[in-house]
Amino acid sequence: MRMYDIIEKKRDGHELTDAEIAFFVDGYVAGRIPDYQASALLMAIYLRGMSAEETRLLTLHMMNSGEVVDLSGIPGATVDKHSTGGVGDKTSLAVVPMLAAMDPGRTFVAKMTGRGLGHTGGTVDKLESIPGFNTALSQEAFIDCVREHGAAIIGQTGNLVPADKLIYALRDVTATVSSIPLIASSIMSKKLTAGSSCILLDVKVGSGAFMKTVPEAVELAQAMVAIGEGMGRRVKALVTNMDRPLGHAIGNALEVAEVIETLHGRGPADLEHEVLLIASDLLELTGHCTRQEAEARARRVIADGSAFAAFKEIVEAQDGDPRVLDDPSLLPGATLTRTFAAPCDGFVAHIDTEAVGIASAELGAGRLTKEDAIDYGAGITLLKNYGDPVVAGEPVAILHANDPAKLAAGAERLAGAYTFAAKQPPATPLLYATVTRDGIVYA
Known part of the structure; x- marks a missing residue:
């Protein structure tokens, strides 16, 4: 079996067999298949998709690429x-x-x-x-x-799931992240393991x-x-x-x-x-x-x-x-706070939630790179959420940090995440x- 033939087959929109998917996963984890061929297959999958059975088989072989947790001894x-x-x-x-x-x-x-x-x-x-x-x-x-x-x-x-670690890292740098079969197999291989x-x-x-x-x-x-x-x-x-x-x-x-x-x-x-x-x-x-x-x-x-x-x-x-x-005040805290206030009367009409999350990371609560250290006391307390009424100058959120530069960066990011309007926006379901x-x- 050749990786070239597997890439060509998927490139042309055909369904891969169990043996072909196993050949790819096992070979890539073992280092026998180079990144450039793995990248080519991932792009072919991104463009051509996978059947439900192909996706199941990819998940199965990723799951079995390393250790699998055995919970059979738990009585329930x-x-x-x-x-x-x-x-x-x-x-x-x-x-x-x-x-x-x-x-x-x-x-x-x-x-x-x-x-x-x-x-x-x-x-x-x-x-x-x-x-x-x-x-x-x-x-x-x-x-x-x-x-x-x-x-x-x-x-x-x-x-656990070494195939997912390797394949995800490659997807991240080859513009193949947003593929339903690849996302589903990544998540489910870990859950099933x-x-x-x-x-x-x-x-x-x-x-x-x-x-x-x-x-x-x-x-x-x-x-x-x-x-x-x-x-x-x-x-x-x-x-x-x-x-x-x-x-x-x-x-x-x-x-x-x-x-x-x-x-x-x-x-x-x-x-x-x-x-x-x-x-x-x-x-x-x-x-x-x-x-x-x-x-x-x-x-x-x-x-x-x-x-x-x-x-x-x-x-x-x-x-x-x-x-x-019993006493949450014993949890890590922040020495610095800043209030973000509503600029006008009205309602919270939209929140760029990703920007709010990035603001929290910039305050120190998350990682912007894998090497970043976490500040457990940093973050944001929301006082107003989507659809809530506000008056000009009313606090919308409190930012918490332990570094003045991070506080300033997080505050600037958060301010751009909120949109206010005169009319209350329509209610949206949670589910x-x-x-x-x-x-x-x-x-």
Whole structure:
């Protein structure tokens, strides 16, 4: 078999076989296939697309290019969630302990997650703003923690999906990132490698997301659901609004504090809505209860404090300081603040959510390059969101930083992210669509 023939075949719009896809993935990971030939195939896929079966096979071979986590020793349903990335999206920090509390001893959350880069925040960075929290557990310690405490959250460590690391790095420099089959195989290879039997995908759409339109987001959701279901997993995707930041807090310690408030029943309405939705849908996927009962349990574990207690247990089990959960003032903070005020009377008519995320990164809360260090106390507190009324001079947001130059840069960026108008803009839904193996349901 020759790589030249595989490239030519896909260039001409033909479907690749299992053996051809395996030849490419295995050969590229082993170093037998050079970057220029891998790049040529990726461009051919970008231009010609892939069938559902090709995409499934690509995912399968990427998944098996390294270690695969074995959760078969956990005595119950294993669940996981994935967000395609957004600004202020701290849902995992609330959903994981909620699920541990909603169905103890029967549903277990084994979550592997990533760091932030660019305008989107990373769950690992948020957790590491809790002093001592260890996101680098070994696989054995990770599985033990899940079994004993009902949940654990760690970073992607070890030799997991090396094919994705290599292929993504190449896509990033060859203008082949925005391909549905390549995005879907990248995400699902990592989710399937993590071993859970039930997966909830939160596909963000809007100015703060990679997918800018609902049809694009639905197409990606369908591709990922088909891959997961084709490999014997229960998978559901939600297409949710990222034309506005989620919640009020953007930045690592700020978001942890907001999650604490949410688990006490005092969180922002949009964040509470989304965590209830995700937690309920995930528990329903296990088959342990109806959707109605799952939502009742989700609301109950917040109201009775058991979700917060589970969060505290997870933090302590992973060497974090549980005192910060009772006293969030012990979390890292900022020495400098600046207020962004409304320039006129009216309403918040539009938010360039990506620009808000970049502003937070410029303040120090995120990475603009992979080498950047995180300032856990930096970030933004939103006082006004999309559609809210404002009067001239009224505070819209508070910026937090520990470096005057970063504060100035973040403030300039944030000021350009908001558009104000005399008329209130139309309301937009938080949920656009739900995608399952049975089809699409629009909200």
